[in-house]
Amino acid sequence: MAELSLNKPRFTIGRLFVYATLLLGVLFYLMPLLVMLLTSFKSMDDIRSGNLLALPDAFLFDAWIKAWSSACTGVACDGVQGYFWNSFQITIPAVLISTFLGALNGYVLTKWKFRGSDLFFGLMLFGCFIPFQVVILPMAQTLGWLGLANTTTGLVFVHIVYGMSFTTLFFRNFYVAVPTELVNAARIDGAGFFTIFWRIILPLSGPIFVVCIIWQFTQVWNDFLFGVVYSGGDTKPITVALNNLVNTSTGVKEYNVDMAAAMIAALPTLIVYVLAGKYFVRGLTAGAVKG
Known part of the structure; x- marks a missing residue:
């Protein structure tokens, strides 16, 4: 044999x-x-x-240098460098806040259930299926009322609200697989809501945090529609600047500069997936889509 x-x-x-x-x-x-x-x-x-x-x-590397520092994105010819950093200022807080709120929501919806929690989760789940175009007008009115129109803070707020449905779904489905007996034992020993969250739930949540951070980073960084609608002149993300650069009608069409700018815009997400792609798959298989 x-x-x-x-x-x-x-x-x-x-x-x-x-x-x-x-x-x-x-x-x-x-x-x-x-x-x-x-x-x-x-x-x-x-x-x-x-x-x-x-x-x-x-x-x-001439095209890369020009795309970064001197290419025309509309009437301004300062390259995409300013918009590149704008995207980081939008993406990092939006990803961190929406992920943390999703963790709290998932924790409450699985381990601290209240009357109507399943209905609440079902209604919140609708946020995952609402098209971007549907929320443009009501969100614009809300930002106007809050005084956040055409600001980086307003765009961060939009991504937090829209992304929280997805992060809540991921965390809720992950926490379903966490034994409730752990939480009940901690409550008997006198641990409160946040003590259990910080000392028991969070240490178990590494895989799903990686999933949500990669997911949200990709969604926020690559977003164009919210960026073009809710940002102002100096707060545009790099996706809007890239669109303006490619569609500018002044001067000779420089395809090498357009491609270099597109590569600059894509580099952060490429790096994230190259460095953390295997952890993304592990997080999903560890329970992010169960339940």
Whole structure:
């Protein structure tokens, strides 16, 4: 039996077919990224004379420098650097606050249930399925009443409100798998609401925190609709600046600068998924979609 298992071929026709299919899928999805990256390092002469997948005659960083510091995004020609930092000022607080509130909501809805909590969760779940376009007008009126229109704070508030439905869903489904006996034992010993949350629930919540942070970071950073509607002249995120740069009609169309700006806008989310992608999958399989 041992000899038979040792002589068994490692690669079968079926396995080779699976690997070939996966490789084709990877190439299909990475092709646009490769085209963007190669184009961003080409000169305009290279772009006009070659094809999309041709290597540049020389790898130049001129397009990256111009996209960062001097490209025109409408009437201003200061590049995308200011808008890049605007996106961080919007994304970081929105992600942290919506994730923390989602953790609290999930904790309450699973371990401190009250009358009508299931109905409350069901109604809150509707927020995950409401299209962006539906909330534009009421949210604009709310920001006007609060005096937050065209401000970074207002845009952070919008992303917190819209993202809290998703984070609550993730945390609630994760905490369902946490034994309620742990909470009951702590309550018998005299621990209160926040003591149990900080000392028992949070230490168990590492995987789902990673899931929510990656999810929210991607959603907020890549958002265009809320950014173009609720931001002002100096508070626009990089997605709005990228749109303005690509659609500007002044001067010669510089595709290498457009691609470099697109790569700059995509770098944070690419880095997040490269560094933390495996933890995202682990968090999901640890219970983020159970319940």
